Amino acid sequence: MSDCSPCTCGDALARVYDYLDSELDAASAVAIAGHLQECPDCAEQYRLEQVVKSLVHRTCCEERAPEALRVRIVARISEVRITYRRQS
Numbered sequence: 887m888s889d890c891s892p893c894t895c896g897d898a899l900a901r902v903y904d905y906l907d908s909e910l911d912a913a914s915a916v917a918i919a920g921h922l923q924e925c926p927d928c929a930e931q932y933r934l935e936q937v938v939k940s941l942v943h944r945t946c947c948e949e950r951a952p953e954a955l956r957v958r959i960v961a962r963i964s965e966v967r968i969t970y971r972r973q974s
């Protein structure tokens with residue numbers, strides 16, 4: 887599906903949390919951003935992390951955690967990770 891190397895994908899996925907939190911140095915952030923543009927699998931992973939992050943943030947501000955929704959998203963992420971392993 888995508889023609890990026892598994893090594894680069896592993897790198898991107900390992901750093902996607904830091905990228906999301908803007909904790910990477912500029913060079914790494916550019917590298918990850920570039921990879922996300924080229925790789926649909928990692929871009930999807932990043933999109934899901936964004937959803938989870940915003941959900942977690944929202945949960946802090948609300949009275950009750952939307953547990954069912956959180957479980958569904960985590961399950962979806964596991965699905966994506968399994969799909970990713972099968973492709974590589």
Ligand SMILES: [Zn+2]
Nearest residue numbers: 890895925928
């Ligand atoms: Zn990738």
